[in-house]
Amino acid sequence: MVRRGLRTFLEVQEDIEVVGEASDGEEGIARAEELRPDVILMDVKMPGTGGIEALRRLRELANPARVLIVTSFTEQRTVVPALRAGAAGYVYKDIDPDALAGAIRSVHAGHVLLQPEVAQALLSQDDQGSPAGRPGALTDREREVLCLIADGRSNREIARALVLSEKTVKTHVSNILMKLDLSDRTQAALWAVRHGIAD
Numbered sequence: 001m002v003r004r005g006l007r008t009f010l011e012v013q014e015d016i017e018v019v020g021e022a023s024d025g026e027e028g029i030a031r032a033e034e035l036r037p038d039v040i041l042m043d044v045k046m047p048g049t050g051g052i053e054a055l056r057r058l059r060e061l062a063n064p065a066r067v068l069i070v071t072s073f074t075e076q077r078t079v080v081p082a083l084r085a086g087a088a089g090y091v092y093k094d095i096d097p098d099a100l101a102g103a104i105r106s107v108h109a110g111h112v113l114l115q116p117e118v119a120q121a122l123l124s125q126d127d128q129g130s131p132a133g134r135p136g137a138l139t140d141r142e143r144e145v146l147c148l149i150a151d152g153r154s155n156r157e158i159a160r161a162l163v164l165s166e167k168t169v170k171t172h173v174s175n176i177l178m179k180l181d182l183s184d185r186t187q188a189a190l191w192a193v194r195h196g197i198a199d
Contacts, residue, residue, distance in 0.1 A: 002093065006041065006070075009097050016104060025049030029057055037065050039108050042087075044071045044078050052078075055085040066107045070100070083186050089113035110154030112186045137179045143197060145172040149185055150192035 003021050010016050020035045022028035024047040032040055040058075044051040055067055066088040071078070079090055088107045091100065091114075106113045138146065141162075148158045155169045162169070173185070182188050191197075 006100075010101065010104075013101050016101065023047070025051060025054035028054050029061075032058055032063055032065055033061060036063070039104050040065045040067045041070045041104070042067050044069060044073050044082060052081050052085050055082065055087060059086045066110075068103060068107045068113070070095070083190075084183070086184055086186075088186065106152075110156070110185075111152045112149075112189050113152070114186075138176065142172050142176050142179070145169060146176055146188060146192050146197055149173070149176075150189040150197065152189070 003023075007018050007021060010018050019037050020031045022031045026049045028040070028042065028046075029049070042051045042054065046054075049057075051069065051071070058065065058067070067086065068089040068091065069082050069087045070091055070093055072093045073079075082090060089103055089112065091103050095103070103113050144162060145158055148161060153161065155166050155173065158164070159166045159169045164172075173188075176188055177183065180188065180191055182191060
C-alpha cells in the first residue's frame with residue numbers, strides 16, 4: 001500500500017519518472033541493476049534482504065544510484081548503519097509528500113539530505129569508532145570544500161561558489177575522503193559538523 005501510494009503521487013510529478021518497484025531487498029537489487037535508476041527509495045526493514053544489506057550490495061556492484069532511505073525506523077542503531085552503507089539521505093515515512101518529492105530532487109542533485117531528527121541522532125552518538133582523520137590534514141581549499149559539502153552543496157554548486165572546475169572539485173572531494181578515511185559525502189558532512197568545521 002505504501003509503494004502504491006508513493007508511486008501514484010510521484011507519477012504526477014512532471015520531472016520524476018517511476019521506472020520500477022520491488023517488494024524486497026533481493027528484488028530491489030535485481031531491479032536496480034536492470035533499470036539503473038538515478039534515485040532509489042528504499043525502506044530499512046523488508047522481507048528477506050533488508051534495506052541496509054541491499055544498499056551494501058548495490059555499492060559492491062558499483063551501482064551509481066543515489067539511495068534515499070524512506071522508513072518509519074528512527075533509532076540511531078538503524079540510521080547510522082544505513083548512512084555508513086552509503087545512503088544519500090534518510091527521511092521518515094510521515095514526511096509531507098511535497099517534501100518527499102523535494103528530497104528526491106535534492107538527492108538526485110548530489111546533496112546529502114537528513115531530516116533534523118536524524119542529523120541530531122548522529123551528532124549525539126558516541127564518538128567511539130568515529131574516523132580518525134584530523135582537521136589539520138586538510139589544505140585550506142579542502143576545508144572550504146568540506147564546509148560546502150556539510151552545507152549540502154553538490155559538486156556543481158561548490159565549483160560555482162569557489163570558481164573552480166567540477167573536475168577540480170571532484171579531486172578535492174576525493175582527497176578529503178582519503179585523508180579523513182571516510183567513504184562518502186554523508187560521512188564527510190557529519191565529520192565536518194562534529195569537528196567544528198561547519199555549523
